[in-house]
Every structure is written in structure tokens, then in C-alpha cells.
Amino acid sequence: MTATTDIATFEAAKRRPGERRRSRIILTLLLSLFLIYSFVPLVYLVLSATKTNGDLFTTFGFGFGTEFNLWQNLSDLLARDNGIFMRWMFNSVLYSTVAGLGAAIFATAAGYAFAKFKFVGRNLLFALVLGAVMIPQTALVVPIFLLLALSGLSDNPLGVILPSMISPIGVYLMCVYIEQGVDDELLDAARIDGAGEFVIFRAIVLRLVAPGMVTVALLSFVGTWNNYFLPLIVLRSQEYQPITVGLATWYQLAQQGGGGGEVLFSIIITGALVGIIPVIVVFLLLQRFWQGGLTAGAVK
Amino acid sequence: MAMSNSPAAATRPARSGGFTSRKLAPYLFLAPFVLLFIAFIVAPLVYAFYMSLYRDTLVGGRQFAGAASYIKVMGDTKFWGGVWNLVLFGIVQMPIMLSLALLFAIVLDRGQVYAKGVFRLGFFLPYAVPSVIATIIWGYLYGPTFGPFTQMAKAFNLPPPDFLSPGAMIFSLANIVTWEYVGYNMVIYYAALKAIPSDLAEAARVDGASAWQFARLIQLPLLWPAILITIIFSINGTLQLFNEPYLMRALARNTINSSYTPNLYAYSLATSNQQYGYAAAVSFVLGIVIAGASYIFTLITNRRRPEQ
Numbered sequence: 147m148t149a150t151t152d153i154a155t156f157e158a159a160k161r162r163p164g165e166r167r168r169s170r171i172i173l174t175l176l177l178s179l180f181l182i183y184s185f186v187p188l189v190y191l192v193l194s195a196t197k198t199n200g201d202l203f204t205t206f207g208f209g210f211g212t213e214f215n216l217w218q219n220l221s222d223l224l225a226r227d228n229g230i231f232m233r234w235m236f237n238s239v240l241y242s243t244v245a246g247l248g249a250a251i252f253a254t255a256a257g258y259a260f261a262k263f264k265f266v267g268r269n270l271l272f273a274l275v276l277g278a279v280m281i282p283q284t285a286l287v288v289p290i291f292l293l294l295a296l297s298g299l300s301d302n303p304l305g306v307i308l309p310s311m312i313s314p315i316g317v318y319l320m321c322v323y324i325e326q327g328v329d330d331e332l333l334d335a336a337r338i339d340g341a342g343e344f345v346i347f348r349a350i351v352l353r354l355v356a357p358g359m360v361t362v363a364l365l366s367f368v369g370t371w372n373n374y375f376l377p378l379i380v381l382r383s384q385e386y387q388p389i390t391v392g393l394a395t396w397y398q399l400a401q402q403g404g405g406g407g408e409v410l411f412s413i414i415i416t417g418a419l420v421g422i423i424p425v426i427v428v429f430l431l432l433q434r435f436w437q438g439g440l441t442a443g444a445v446k
Numbered sequence: 447m448a449m450s451n452s453p454a455a456a457t458r459p460a461r462s463g464g465f466t467s468r469k470l471a472p473y474l475f476l477a478p479f480v481l482l483f484i485a486f487i488v489a490p491l492v493y494a495f496y497m498s499l500y501r502d503t504l505v506g507g508r509q510f511a512g513a514a515s516y517i518k519v520m521g522d523t524k525f526w527g528g529v530w531n532l533v534l535f536g537i538v539q540m541p542i543m544l545s546l547a548l549l550f551a552i553v554l555d556r557g558q559v560y561a562k563g564v565f566r567l568g569f570f571l572p573y574a575v576p577s578v579i580a581t582i583i584w585g586y587l588y589g590p591t592f593g594p595f596t597q598m599a600k601a602f603n604l605p606p607p608d609f610l611s612p613g614a615m616i617f618s619l620a621n622i623v624t625w626e627y628v629g630y631n632m633v634i635y636y637a638a639l640k641a642i643p644s645d646l647a648e649a650a651r652v653d654g655a656s657a658w659q660f661a662r663l664i665q666l667p668l669l670w671p672a673i674l675i676t677i678i679f680s681i682n683g684t685l686q687l688f689n690e691p692y693l694m695r696a697l698a699r700n701t702i703n704s705s706y707t708p709n710l711y712a713y714s715l716a717t718s719n720q721q722y723g724y725a726a727a728v729s730f731v732l733g734i735v736i737a738g739a740s741y742i743f744t745l746i747t748n749r750r751r752p753e754q
Contacts, residue, residue, distance in 0.1 A: 166558075174559040177550065180628075181568045187583045187625065188571070190594065194586065207587070207594025256479035263472035271480070278487050280737050282686050282709065285729035288716045289490035289497070309486040317479065343471035372576035374689050379717075390578040394693055397582050401696035415586065418579045425574040430567075436633060437566065 195219060195419040199412040219416040226413055231420075233385055234392040238371055239424065241303065241388055245310035246367030250359040253313050257320025258351055262333065272321075278314045283375055291379045305380040306388070310370040316362035323358035324351065360435045364428065371425050389421045498727040502720060515727035524705035525728055529685070529735060531616065532707055536684040539620035544676055547628050548669075551635035552661055566636070570629035577626060581693040584622045588697070610698040622690050627683075631676050638672035639665065674747065678740045685736045688713065708732045 190207055196219070201211030223231050259265070260272055286309075294305045328351055336346045352359070374390040381387050387395075393414060400410035429436065501511040519525055550569060554562055572580065587593050588609035596606040609618045642665060650660045688709040695702040695710075704718075705711035708728065716725035 170558050170560065173553055174561070177553065177559055177565050180546070180550070181565060184568055184572055184625070184629070187580070187587060188575075190587060191583050203592045206597055207592070252479040252482065255475040259472035259475040263468075263475075265469075265472045268472075271476070275483070278483070280682065280733065280740065281487070281491065282729055282733045282736060283688070285494055285726070285733050286487060286490045288712070288722065288725055288729070289494040290486060292497075292722065293490060293493055308482060312479070312482050312486060337468070343468060343474075347475065368574070372578075374576070374578045375713075390576050393582065394578050397585075397693065398696045411586075414582065418582055421579055422575050425576070426571065429570070429574045433567070436570075437636075 191419050194415040202412050219412050223413050223416045230384055234389045238388040241307050242367045242370040244307050245370040246363040248311035249313040249316055249366035250363035253316030253362050254320045254359050256317045258324050260321045261324040275314045275317050287376050287379050301382045303386050306377045313366050320358055323355055328354050364432050393417050494726040497723045498730055500723045502723050515724050519727050519731045524711055528705050528708040528711050532685050535616050535620055540680045543624045543628055547631035548635055550632045555639040569632055572625050573630040577689040580622055580626050581690045585697050612701045615701045619690050634672055634676055638669050642668050681739050682736055
């Protein structure tokens with residue numbers, strides 16, 4: 147069915163079994179080296195989150211501390227600055243979820259318009275959307291901040307959520323996806339049956355392209371969760387900030403030393419561990435979407 | 447457009463299903479995206495361009511300066527120094543990251559390893575870690591006081607490695623970015639390899655091609671669009687580098703100055719110096735540099751593109 151099986155038989159026909167097994171072992175070992183590299187920082191993160199602040203400095207980084215302090219670290223983390231950490235987590239979940247859903251719906255609607263309709267200015271608009279991928283973030287973020295201030299929306303979560311709903315890549319992916327995955331005859335048949343355009347979109351298109359939409363939602367969710375620059379500039383109040391901005395502020399405070407900075411090290415590392423769990427869970431749950439089609443449209 | 451609409455609609459009986467006409471539909475479907483696009487991409491760009499034509503002075507307020515800011519950027523050694531840092535960074539980091547990603551994708555696609563799924567997931571996992579958190583973790587690992595590499599060196603009575611020195615910093619940053627993005631690029635290549643029709647492998651086998659010949663002559667040319675996209679994304683991301691150096695600054699303030707990368711420079715101009723106009727000009731020139739670099743790269747590679 148897939149190319150893999152064919153290439154596997156292709157390989158099998160070319161080589162003797164013993165030779166094949168040896169190359170398999172060598173390649174597995176080679177890839178294992180890089181797997182270790184990928185996991186070293188994550189293992190360090192988990193180990194460090196279980197240590198007291200003292201052990202963090204005195205015990206070996208890739209070993210356990212003298213005591214298992216994870217629960218104490220977690221409770222310190224949640225108590226720090228009147229429980230601001232949970233607020234940051236909540237903000238990140240809220241912003242990323244709303245941005246992911248919004249981006250998927252808007253990109254699908256726009257992609258559908260580009261894929262299945264002829265209208266004035268279609269090509270120009272499509273070129274503009276694709277060109278937007280090249281614009282440096284700084285060119286947008288500082289003026290966004292100033293424009294929000296002018297319109298009385300400064301320090302407002304909408305200043306992070308609304309821009310995060312724009313996914314030019316998502317529009318492109320959905321356009322390709324709909325061109326290939328939605329049959330023109332099906333749409334015309336529905337029109338002859340008297341279905342309105344919005345009904346056709348909701349009842350036919352959305353159902354057929356759901357996997358593509360999940361991919362776009364996933365990309366925007368992760369993009370928003372990981373975003374640092376936009377919320378750093380737009381949001382001033384701590385209680386509106388997402389996890390990235392909050393943790394970075396603590397980190398800079400700790401590195402400057404003083405003011406209880408030292409105590410922060412174990413709290414920050416525990417916060418970093420908690421802060422990556424939601425994204426990893428989302429990736430694990432939606433494996434088949436990113437493994438198959440993260441950019442399937444982009445490469446055809 | 448409006449004219450063609452009326453006679454056709456008049457001859458046809460009113461539709462039972464909905465009142466949205468087919469002519470109007472695409473604009474309605476586009477409306478939410480386009481409105482956000484105008485509000486948060488077009489308007490800020492126009493506003494930034496407007497600002498870049500003015501100069502913010504402490505005494506006189508905002509004054510029209512024409513192209514003065516752009517002329518100043520052209521001769522600004524801080525800006526070009528930052529661009530140069532990232533060119534060096536890209537020359538080292540991009541080939542390593544992308545060739546590892548390509549190698550892993552081809553090996554995993556052929557299924558020549560045990561526990562394929564573990565590798566695919568494991569390599570991709572760092573992409574789920576926000577760059578802020580990745581930099582914090584690597585910052586701990588690089589740490590000169592309690593970083594594990596320093597600890598190991600001390601245990602063996604070796605001089606501790608200085609990951610934060612001016613000479614090493616670019617590699618330390620390159621390592622963080624490589625760690626974050628090899629898996630992401632691998633997934634793009636892997637998906638592209640899966641899209642290659644299976645009868646090509648069959649045909650190559652019948653023709654007696656070796657595995658290496660198959661990779662070089664069949665897979666690589668067909669992967670070329672995917673490779674081009676990842677290179678353009680990487681050029682784009684490299685020249686916009688901000689999060690990693692901004693946070694590493696907390697560890698090595700003397701190595702990473704406020705103009706270490708162009709984005710750091712624009713950020714410090716806008717936030718600490720309130721020079722919004724000049725910051726906007728710097729961002730615009732950076733955008734032109736990025737678009738130019740991507741364009742030149744596409745031209746060069748299209749000429750040298752492997753034959754299909």
C-alpha cells in the first residue's frame with residue numbers, strides 16, 4: 147500500500163538476509179545516538195524537578211538528589227507569587243485553544259474560497275497571503291502594540307489571541323487539501339438539490355476536510371503556546387501573561403541573583419516541566435495528524 | 447460582477463436552501479480571515495512604514511525625516527553586525543540540521559531500523575518544547591556553576607568547558623536550535639517521502655538500481671520542493687532569531703549585547719530607547735534582507751536543481 151513496503155521489498159531483493167540484519171543494527175545504533183541527544187535535556191529536566199534547590203547545585207546533574215523533592219517543588223511553584231503560575235497555565239491553555247480553533251475555522255473557510263470559487267482579486271489576494279509568511283515578527287509586533295494602545299486595547303489578551311488566529315500557512319494547506327479532497331461534482335450536486343452555500347460548507351466541506359483542520363489547529367495551538375515575543379510586548383500585567391513570558395521573567399530574575407533569586411532555580415525547572423506537559427499530551431493524542439500530514443499539502 | 451448576477455438569478459426559480467448567492471459566497475468565506483489579516487498584518491505594516499519615516503526626538507517630539515532612517519540603517523554597523531552573526535550561524539547550523547533531518551527521514555522511511563515509531567516520536571518531541579523553555583533547560587546544562595558538563599569536567603580534573611564565551615556562544619545557540627528543529631524538518635521530509643508513488647521503487651528495482659542510486663536519483667529530486675521549503679523556512683527563522691539569544695543574555699550579558707541579532711536590536715531600540723521609528727526601519731530592512739536571501743537562494747538552487 148505505501149512506498150515503505152515496496153522499498154522494503156526493494157531492499158530485500160538486493161541484499162542477503164545476514165547483511166540486511168547487520169546494517170539494520172548499525173543504523174539503529176546510529177539513530178539511538180541522536181535519540182539520546184534528543185532526550186538528554188528532557189531527562190535532565192525531569193531529574194532536576196525532583197531535587198531541592200541545594201541538591202540542584204551540589205549533586206550530579208544526570209543523577210538523583212539526596213531526597214525526592216518533586217511534590218515540595220510543585221507546591222512551592224503553585225504558592226509562589228500568590229499562585230500566579232496556575233494563572234499563567236490557564237492563560238496559555240485559553241489563548242492557544244481559542245487561537246487554534248479560530249485559525250482552523252478561518253483558514254478552512256478562506257482556503258475553501260480560494261480552492262473552489264473564482265472571484266475578482268483571487269490571485270492577488272492569494273499572493274499577499276503567502277507573502278505574509280516572510281514578514282519578520284518584529285516588523286509587526288511593535289506596531290501591533292502601538293496600534294492596540296491607540297485603540298484602547300493595550301494589555302488586553304485579545305491582542306495576543308486575535309493575531310494568533312491568522313495562519314497564512316493554514317490557508318495554503320487547506321486550499322491544497324480542499325482542491326484535492328473535495329469533489330466539484332459533489333458540490334454542484336448539492337447546489338442542484340437546493341442547498342445554500344453556507345449549508346454546503348458546513349455539511350459537506352467541513353466533514354471532508356476535518357483531518358486537515360485538526361492539523362492546522364494543532365500547528366496554531368503549538369505556535370501560540372510557544373509564542374514569546376508577541377505576549378512579551380503586548381501584555382504588561384502579570385495576570386494576563388502566558389507561561390512562556392512568566393517563566394522567562396522568573397529566569398531572568400534568578401540569573402540576576404538577589405531577591406530570593408537562588409530559591410527560584412528549582413521552582414523554574416519544575417515550572418518548565420509542568421509547562422511542556424500540555425503540548426506533549428496534545429502531540430501524543432494527535433499523532434496521526436502530524437505524522438501523516440503536518441505539511442502534506444505543502445510538499446505536493 | 448453585479449451585472450452578471452441579476453439576469454441569471456431572475457431566470458432561475460428562487461432556491462429553497464439558502465439565500466447566499468454563489469457570487470457573494472467566496473467573499474463571505476474569506477471575510478473573517480481577511481479582516482484579521484488587514485487588522486493585524488496589513489495595518490501594522492502600513493503604520494510601521496509611516497513611523498519609519500519619522501524621527502522620535504526627546505526634545506522636539508516626532509518629526510518627519512523621510513528616508514533618513516533607512517539611510518542610517520544602511521550604514522549601521524550594529525544592525526549589519528547582527529546580520530553577519532546570523533549568516534555565520536546559518537552557515538554552520540542549517541546544513542547540519544537539515545541533512546540530519548533528511549538522513550533520518552530516509553532511514554525511517556525505508557524501515558531499516560528497529561523500533562521505528564520510537565525514533566519518529568523521540569526525534570520530534572523537542573519541537574513540543576517552547577523555545578523559551580528549551581533555552582532555560584540548555585542554559586542550566588551550559589551553566590558554569592552547576593551545569594552537569596562543568597561537574598563532569600571537574601570530576602575528571604579537566605578545565606570546565608565554557609559554553610558562554612564569545613567564541614563558543616554561536617555554537618551553543620546553534621545547538622539549541624538544532625535540538626529544537628531536526629525532528630520538525632524530519633517530519634516534513636518523511637511526509638514528502640510517503641507521497642512518492644510506490645511504482646517508482648518497483649521500476650528502479652527492475653532496472654537494477656542500488657539503494658543509494660535510488661535515493662540520489664529518484665527520491666532526492668522528488669523531495670526537492672520539500673527541501674526548498676524547509677530551507678526558506680530556516681533562512682527566515684534564522685534571520686529572525688530572538689528568543690534564544692534574548693534569554694541566553696541573562697547568562698552571558700557580556701557575550702550577547704543588545705544588537706547580537708537584528709531582532710534583539712530592533713527590540714531594544716523600541717523598548718529601552720523608545721525609538722519606534724528607527725526600530726520600524728530596522729525591521730523593514732530585515733524583512734527585505736530575508737526576502738532577498740530567500741529569493742537569491744531559490745534562483746541559485748533552481749539553476750542547479752538535480753535532474754529529474
